[in-house]
Amino acid sequence: MSPSALRLNDAAFGYGGRVVVDGLTFDVPTGQVMAVVGPNGSGKSTFVKGLLGLADQLxxxxxxxGDPPRTREVRRRIGYVPQRHTLSASVRATVREIVETGRLAHRPWYRPAGADDRAAVDAALAQVGLGDRVDAEVSDLSGGQQRRVLIARALAGRPDLLIMDEPTAGVDTASQTVLAEVLHRLADEGTTMLIVTHELVALRGIVDRIVEIAQGGLAFDGTPVEWAEQERGRILATASHDGHCGPGDPERSTYAIGPWDGITPPPAVSRRVGGRRA
Ligand SMILES: Nc1ncnc2c1ncn2[C@@H]1O[C@H](COP(=O)(O)OP(=O)(O)OP(=O)(O)O)[C@@H](O)[C@H]1O
Incomplete structure (x- = not known):
């Protein structure tokens, strides 16, 4: 069995002594790709920031x-792509300069970038399909390309765990497709990923597991097939209430994973954790 990349036991995270999300108990084995979904403000970002030491563990x-968050070792092993982050048009920097900042945790501040740093940057840019834009000004790139630069910056640190907060949000459909291809490739390479998202459709075929955070706690933990089955149940419940929706209408799903065709639900119904529902 793979060792755990992440192990939580009744963990709580928040800010300034105020708990935002609690009761988080689960293991993420190395190599797993986990999506974190949930309504706005439910605590998804707070959870991932807690792993990075950017929110408090309460x-x-x-x-x-195996190490507690906030330690230097953990920061070195995690690559992080923050939420709603593109690069300002006023930033005068090349793609290489931005991606190279992903190497800063790997050498003393006084040592200039060396051959190993340059090789890591080149490899990261190749991984996100921007190998031919190394010397471009970042301000000349599209929003989707800038997002890929930020993923490359996270990858340049050769992380053991890649955490992305809504990597496909706010970019055009073509860029979403390219980003999905990048994430697919990373998953095939065995990269352990934790992806906060509202757009499961864009991640179809990439995620192995879905965790839902709602009302400040864990509401669901299961496979995409189990998730689809739960969503089917939600849709049917909604349909019987308002009568406007046909059974199985994916448009009524809060976080649709796509049309149900091709997804065979398992015999057992999905798990619900802790009895919490959105
Ligand atoms: N730096 C902070 N200091 C204090 N409270 C914060 C901070 N960041 C977020 N919060 C609060 O924590 C709660 C959860 O926010 P969080 O960003 O974790 O939710 P989310 O599920 O990621 O939402 P979204 O899907 O909109 O990104 C909100 O009430 C928010 O106001």
């Missing part, structure tokens, strides 16, 4: 590769 246990 209870329970959390370990990233």
């Amino acid at each position: 209870g329970g246990d959390a370990a990233v590769f």
Whole structure:
């Protein structure tokens, strides 16, 4: 069995002593791709920021590769692509200069970038399909390309765990497709990923597992097939209430994973954790 990249036991995270999300208990094995979904403001970003030491751990246990968050070792092993982040038009920097900042945690501040740093940057840019834009000004790139630059910056640190907060949000459909291809490739290469998203459709075939955070707690933990089955149940419940929706109408799904065709639900109904529902 693969060792755990992430192990949480009744973990709580928040800010300034105020708990935003709690009761998080699950393991993420290395190589797994996990999507974190949930309504706006439910605490998804707070959870991932807690793993990075950017939000406070306010209870329970959390370990990233066996170490508590906030340690230098953990920061070195995680690559992070923050939410709604593109690069300002006023930033005068090349793609290489931005991606190279992903190497800063890997050498003393006084040492200039060396051959290993340059090789890591080149490899990261190749991974996101921007190998031919190394010397471009980032301000000349599209929003989707800038997002790929930020993923490359995270990859340049050769992370053992890649955390992305809504990587496909706010970019055009063509860029979403390219981003999905990039994430597909990373998944095929065995990269452990934790992806906060509202757009499961864009990640279809990439994620192995879906965790839902709602009302500040864990509401669902299961496979995409189990998720689809749960969504089918939600749709049917809605349909019987308002009478406007045909059974199985994916448009009524809060976080549609796509049309149900091709998804065979398992015999067992989906798991619900802790009895919480959005
Ligand atoms: N730096 C902060 N300091 C204090 N409270 C914060 C901070 N960041 C977020 N919050 C609060 O934590 C709660 C959860 O926010 P969070 O960003 O984790 O939700 P989310 O599920 O990621 O939402 P969205 O889907 O809109 O990104 C909100 O009430 C928010 O106001």
